[in-house]
Amino acid sequence: MPAHPKPPTGLDGAGLLVVDKSGGVTSHDVVSACRKALKTRRIGHAGTLDPMATGVLVLGVERATKMLGLLSLTTKEYTATVRLGAATTTDDAEGDTVSTADASAVTDSGIDEAVAALTGKISQVPSSVSAIKVDGKRAHALVREGEDVVLEPRTVTVSRFDVLQRRRGSDVIDLDVHVECTSGTYVRALARDLGAALGVGGHLTALRRTRVGPFTLEHARTLDEVRDDPHVSLDIDAAARTAFPHRTVTSDEAESLSQGRWLDPIGMSGIYAALDEDGHTIALVQERGKRASTVMVVRPATLRP
Structure with a gap:
């Protein structure tokens, strides 16, 4: 009599897929394409990228989707190009131009001073076309419906805002920049505020995310590479x-x-992975008081062979 096949555990093919998103596609487009390539519906993302932006997009596959909300992705890194001399409705090149000004008189020292003022802990008003919800609707959806949206300022930290190269045109200046910042920081808002501080307007013409938390472009593959060789970048153990x-x-x-039981704490802070002696991740754990309790059981007893 043939043996019954083992039920799926959710661990086969589970892990994190780091995609190098190309420009002109949405993050949801990437998720959809990866679902087709990996032949599973169980794929989610750990934060989106604008269609214009390229670079690191972190996806969870199979059981690793439960890990996404626990990832510490509080720091991000970008390279970008800021154009001084024009402001747009979206603070990037995809929006309509709302003002122009001759930026040729802007000095390098003036740029450096304005950049320094936007470095460190700052108060930033997010772009009106962000994904922030206002009365249950995304801000960008309200803007598309013709509503005026002004979002509340929020405190963010820009730990690095370096000008790598300056290119002067007849009436505009393009700045290639490197930004490291906390989650929730809008690089296009930095471009907008830099241009406003210099009195000429500013917007992004290019944006590439090079790091999200510990995940970098070194972990990433393009969609074409995922289609040609469909597998996660890091299996669930390597991801943990x-x-x-x-x-x-x-x-x-x-x-x-x-x-699902708890262990005695050992003095580790934050969420950490508990590995068995073979290096397999059993659970993600957080210590509170006298208990080290599970926040996600990666390998429940009910799923193990």
């Missing part, structure tokens, strides 16, 4: 080791965690 601190647990402790 890359994204979280980790501790090795005994076989008895692994069994307890697999059943």
Whole structure:
């Protein structure tokens, strides 16, 4: 009599897929294409990129989708091009031009001073075409419906805002910049505010995300590469080791965690991965008081063979 096939565990093919998104497609387009390539519906993203932007987009596949909300993706890194001399409705090149000014008189020292003022902990008004919700609707959707949207300022940290190259045209200046910032920072708002501070307007003409948390372009593959060789960038164990601190647990402790029970704390802060002696991730754990409790059981006892 033939043996019954084992039920799927959600661990086969599970992990994080880091995509190098191309310009002109939405993040949802990327998710859809990856679902087709990997032949699964269980794919989600850990934050979107604007259609114009390129670079690092982190996706969770199969059981790793449960990991996405726990990832510490609080820092991001970008390269971008800021054009001084024109402001747009979207603060980037996809919007309509609302004002122009001759930027030829703007000095390098003036640019440096304005950039310095936008570095560190700053108050920033997000772009009106951001994905922030206003009364239950995305701000960009309200703008498309013809509504005027002014979002509340928020405190963000720009740890690095470096001008790498300056190119002067007849009446515009293009600045290639490198930005490191906290999550929630809008680079196009930096371009807008830089241009406003210099009195000539500014917007982004290019944006490339080079890092999200610990995930960089070195982990990333293009959509064509994913289609040609469909697999995750990091399996669920490698993803946990890359994204979280980790501790090795005994076989008895692994069994307890697999059943959702807690362990004694060892003084580790934040969420960390508990690995068995073979390096497999059993659970993501967080210590509170006298307990190290599971926040996600990666390998529940019910799913193990």
